[in-house]
Amino acid sequence: MTLLCFDDTFDGFLTLIFESYRLKIIPDKIIGKSEEQLFLFSRPVFIPAEAEKSDRVWNKIIERTSKDNADRIYRVFMSEVPGSRMLIYEFIRLMTERNYNIEADFTLRPVLEINKLHRKVAREADRIRMFTRFQKTAEKSYFAAFSPQYNVLPLVINHFTDRFSDQEWIIYDLKRNFGFYSDKKETSRISFTDLPVNPVNGQLYESFHDPEERSFQELWRKYYNSIKIEERSNYKLHRQMLPRRFWRYLTEKG
Amino acid sequence: MITEKIFEKLKILADSAKYDVSCASSGTERPNKPGMIGNASAWGICHSFSEDGRCISLMKVMQSNNCIYDCAYCVNRRSNDHPRASFTPQEVSDLTIGFYRRNYIEGLFLSSGVLRNPDYTMEQMISTVKDLRMRHSYNGYIHMKVIPGCSRELILEAGSWADRLSVNMEIASEENLKFLAPEKNYEGILKPIRMITDRISENREDRRKCRKVNKFTPAGQSTQLIVGATPENDRTILSLAGKLYSHRKLKRVYYSGYIPVNDYDRRLPVLSSPPLQREHRLYQADWLLRFYGFSVDEIVNEQHPDLDLVFDPKMNYALRNPELFPVDVNRADYQMLLKVPGIGVHSANLIVSSRRYSRLNSDHLKKIGVVMKRAQYFITCNELGPLRKVTGLDPELVRHLMLSGQKPSGAIQLPLYQPAELYDKYLK
């Protein structure tokens, strides 16, 4: 079995694709560095990331298809779903073989699969835009934490940077243990070893909260409970729109 | 400082505002400005969903639920013995900003009962949004109700602070409006609607000449119609909506199934439950008007003045016009594809782009997302030749076949804020 291994980044992944073409090695599986120890008997070939090579693949995708399609590929990569990397690999193979833009040819299986998966990821990203709940801290900055299903925080961070540009904030992915910090000027990636956070609901420990934080959470719960219209109750729809896995992080469901 | 009193007021004034259905916050795209808090995204974001499945996007509160009017269908009418409260402008703006900074909400939806007189009420509401914009440097979304009868100057000022204004029509015929709300009349409601429409187009002209001119209600205006409190049929309602879209350029018309809040009032019908299925059909019809190129007459007409509660309006259209079908998916133009039951905007787009490469068969159609259970009677594709078609069949039989494979209707209820609207951006 031919195993190709990259450094877990998107750049690394695109470089891997570049090298596989150059060296004419067709992988059976593409794995990230963090998964390497899962393979006992096969020796994966590690391919280090090179910005120049990764850029060439990225630009090729845009050139042969479109920017929208390149973004779809990026979202599929961020899904981290088993098989998604080979799916992209397959797509790129078809893209280079055919002499037309295949992005809308849904009779090709990879095109269809990419379209399905990218929409799931986009949907999760939307949900993060919707369901992120900041807690105000004693230092007058804002903190939010949760565990998204796909690795979507990097996809939505610009939205938060733009919207909350006059407050200091941290948004943290507890599952993948990294997040983003904005100091009003710049947003950067961060990682903590000892967050003062209750992992069950993403709440900071009480002593880190602003004195009014509890009241605001109460107010929001009060509002949430006041506006439902009894005569229209529809719990099925409610759960469909607000999936259960988000509830523990949501102030109004607390 | 947050006091007990604020909790109490929020409870009363959110409770009083909840029957106002419009929740969409979309329609404006405004990037953040340096040093300010907030932006408005064109697609409007829901931030939560209440237990009735409705989207919570804006903090919907009333400035006050005191009212000098006595509209029969309203909880806040003056003759109701009902807890009353009023917010000060600062109280509303502090709450809004506190919620906004925590990402609970997309913005503010402010309405009010009529205090003293319309001008005074509008002044209070304007103070609130002005405080929010000035003192809190708030750049997020604001939807504001216009109180019919207020002065032109106040409407102009409101529109310079708010993203969207709305004047509620409430009842789809003037006669019945007067019957239920003796203090209101159509001229009083249509005047501000016209004024806002005109001002929006003037403003667009001005901005074309000079980009520095501030925008006036960049997200346009909307209105609401109550359904089921009065005997108008769906044709009357949809014709009014159609005119509001085409002549007055409204962004949205909201339909609100009447909820019997004042069942003691003899002028109102006795309903066992709100007409949610009818409301749902009206939203579907509205959708066809705005995105599927249907005209009002194609949806309801003299012979069929009411929407069918069993089948959706598009299915009904197809069954009433069997001569237009079957449609060949490998040839038909986009507009015709949109008229086929089971084919949506998304799948119509995919059909048009995919068939350039190969002829589509039913398998492709399924993968593309066409609902074959519905579409099969109305299309032909590569190998779908000999299947039963509406032309060869009696439309009545198709009705029957559809029904036998369908869950009993009545239970189906769509969220007011169609999720499709949210995801449309990926469906291009």
Ligand code: SF4
């Ligand atoms: S004017 Fe508005 S708040 Fe007052 S009774 Fe009529 S609908 Fe209710």
